[in-house]
Amino acid sequence: MKRKSATNRVLLALTGIVLLGTGLLILTGGFDLYRRWRMTPPDGWPLTSPRDVLLSAADRTRWTDEGWWWPVVIAGLAIVVLLALWWLLAQLRRTHPGHIPVGGPPAVDGVELRERALSDALAADARQQPGVHKARARMDGRPSRPEAHLDLTLTPGSGPGPVLQSLCDGPLERARQSTGRTRLPATAQLRIDPHKAHRAE
Numbered sequence: 001m002k003r004k005s006a007t008n009r010v011l012l013a014l015t016g017i018v019l020l021g022t023g024l025l026i027l028t029g030g031f032d033l034y035r036r037w038r039m040t041p042p043d044g045w046p047l048t049s050p051r052d053v054l055l056s057a058a059d060r061t062r063w064t065d066e067g068w069w070w071p072v073v074i075a076g077l078a079i080v081v082l083l084a085l086w087w088l089l090a091q092l093r094r095t096h097p098g099h100i101p102v103g104g105p106p107a108v109d110g111v112e113l114r115e116r117a118l119s120d121a122l123a124a125d126a127r128q129q130p131g132v133h134k135a136r137a138r139m140d141g142r143p144s145r146p147e148a149h150l151d152l153t154l155t156p157g158s159g160p161g162p163v164l165q166s167l168c169d170g171p172l173e174r175a176r177q178s179t180g181r182t183r184l185p186a187t188a189q190l191r192i193d194p195h196k197a198h199r200a201e
Contacts, residue, residue, distance in 0.1 A: 011087070100139070100146050103180030113179060115139045115146070121178075125171035126150060131158030133193045146179075148172065148186040153193045160190050 028034065029047030041048045063069040099112040119137045126135035134153035141147040154163060167188060176184040 008091075098143060100143055100179055102178075118146075118175060118179070119148075122148060122150070122171055122175050125174060126152060126167060129163065129166045129170060131155055131163045131166075141185075146184065148175065148184060150186065150188040152188055152190050154190055155193055163190070164188065 025047055029052055030050055032050050033039070034041055034048050046052065046054055098115055100115060100118060102111040102113050119139050123135045123137040126132055126137065129135075131154055132152055133155045136151040138149050139146050140149055150167070152163065152167075154160065168186075172184060172186050176182075
């Protein structure tokens with residue numbers, strides 16, 4: 001799993017847990033479930049009845065006369081906004097190499113290979129391998145450290161071991177040589193092409 005994907009899932013899970021817990025807390029107090037189910041909430045537990053509010057008037061006005069109150073609130077909100085903007089920009093940031101320097105980095109004589117061209121060539125080469133019915137390829141990572149990701153559909157009866165070996169010895173090795181790199185990290189996802197059941201006469 002890529003680091004960005006893992007971070008996104010953790011943040012979304014934490015946000016979902018907080019929102020779910022807050023919603024259950026509000027619903028429990030709003031429907032007066034503590035009294036109906038004869039449950040005793042802990043001391044100081046918020047929203048235990050429909051008449052309760054999350055923040056009382058005393059809580060809302062406790063620090064308004066203090067000189068440090070508003071700067072702290074504004075600074076806290078500014079930090080939250082900046083973190084949200086940072087997360088948004090991280091999602092929009094390009095994670096594909098775009099142009100891959102040949103023989104580099106830096107590129108030899110300024111020669112660069114388009115990411116799409118290398119992906120198409122790698123997929124076309126992989127489709128020619130024995131046992132491969134369909135193949136798709138894409139490139140991820142930075143231009144200085146590209147990574148190949150392949151999605152292969154195998155023909156019925158073909159084994160993943162020989163297919164992976166021929167993939168490493170053939171298309172990936174040729175892609176590495178064509179870009180002038182000592183190594184080209186790659187991941188492959190394999191699936192079997194479903195075939196129609198034959199009727200026995």
